[in-house]
Amino acid sequence: MTGSLFIITAASGTGKTSLVKQLLATTNDLTVSISHTTRDPRPGEIDGHDYHFTEVDAFTSAIGESKFLEHAEVFGNYYGTAEQSVRAQLDSGVDVILEIDWQGALQVKQIFTDATMVFILPPSLSTLRQRLSTRAQDSVEVIEKRLAGAVTEMSQYVHFDYVIINDNFEVALTELKSIIVADRQKLARQQRRYHRTIATLLGNKTTAE
Template identity: 50%
Template sequence: MEYPGNLFVVAAPSGAGKSSLVKALLELDAKLDVSISHTSRAPRGQEQHGREYWFTTPEEFRAMADRGEFFEWAEVHGNLYGTSRAAIEARMAHGDDVVLEIDFQGALQIKKLFPYAVLVFILPPSWEELEQRLKRRGDTEPSVIAKRMANARVEVAQAQQFDFVVVNAVFETALFDLKAIVHAQRLKYAAQRRNRSAVFRALDLP
């Protein structure tokens, strides 16, 4: 089913800057709304329940998955992550544009269920830079960094299945590219027909 609102799905390997880019995009675009995912992992730092994630136990998460409550869900780095089906569909039916930050597995699941979703993959400029970014976080053990680098090679190989690719070498440039993708989607014929209906009627456009 096609909804009035757009669904933007942003994926990237850990350390590529996905969360920072999406946060900056939301601050610039009042028409975009972020979907809060469920996760079985524990909160990190200043994260709060209902702000960054809905935190659940693994048992609660799997029970929700069994009831079909997730639009998509996947296990990433040993933790479970999922997107509420009802929350996404309600917002899009209302005409809101929604952005999801998820892993590539979830993104590809969503594309099968919702072909109109716009998939964006964030790439690091190099493997060396990605490793340095992970190290600069300062709270990750070397063994964890090694695991995330190995996972990143698997994840980056999936970028060819996405609609758009943004290289996050210079943050401001990557943010501009991400904004351009959102803007271009809103200028598609079907979107303009919905949003500028008076103009289309005046010009006798179908």
Template identity: 80%
Template sequence: MTGSLFIITAASGTGKTSLVKQLLATTNDLTVSISHTTRSPRPGEIDGHHYHFTDVDSFVKAIGENKFLEHAEVFGNYYGTSEQSVRSQLAAGIDVVLEIDWQGATQVKKIFPDATTVFILPPSIDTLRQRLSTRAQDTSEVIERRLAGAVHEMAQYVNSDFVIINDNFEVALAELKALIIADRQTLARQQQRYHRTISNLLNKPAAE
């Protein structure tokens, strides 16, 4: 059975990463694709777990070798998703989440038109500013740059299949999980998962 691809995107500070982390912890047969990046690790981040941290030369070489499903430069750093990793997990029947920006989502959607795209929005700009400041991981200059680009990023929500407002974390998580569950009940997925059961139900036993 082939897995489904879910693309989750949002402006920085919207709570996307926390939602995805809890989604993975409470949902079976679901994994997140670990992106490659050239930015430096933040406190507590582990190479190979949060990101595959790499240098610019290696990243550019990988681009030339077409190893990325999508890649983009965000605030002076490169980010990219390994195509081989995503395809192998989908082929194994595992549902895969891509936690990427809207530019990457656009690139992936062209290659996987059946992928489900979800855009996470904050309830207000003030809330977004507060969340960025509370993280205490970026300088005030970086925070202002992120806020300046947030409106443009959030305007891309119209290109997504679904939109979730992350005002209440538990509600947003439940809504996100509902999308995963609903996808698993579609005709195509159920035909793959229960082909034997369905076949047995529809094959009328021969009369004695």
């Protein structure tokens, strides 16, 4: 059974990564695709776990070989999603989450037209500024650049299927999980998952009958 693809996008500091981490810890048959990036690791980040940290030359070579499902340059660094690994995970029946920016999200949607796209927004710009400052992982200059680009990023929410306001973490997590659960109850997925049960219930008739 083929898995579903979920694209989750947010401006930096909105809490997307924390939400996805907790979602993975409480949901079966769900994984997140590990992106490639040319930026330096932040304190505590592990290569192959948080990102595949990649040299610029290797990244641009992969672009030339069409190995990325999507890629973009964000604040002077490249980010990209390897197409082969995503397709392999989906083919194994696992639902896959892509944590990518809006540019990458729109690129992927052109290829996986049935992907479910979720945009996470902060409750206010002041809250976003506070969250970016509290992380203490970026310089003041970088934080200001991220805030300046946040409005442009967030204006892209209109292209997405769902919008979640991350004001209360537990509420936002419940809303995000409900999207995953609802997708798994769709007709096509239930027909594939329970085709024998359905056939038995219908007296071994096909679902088309």
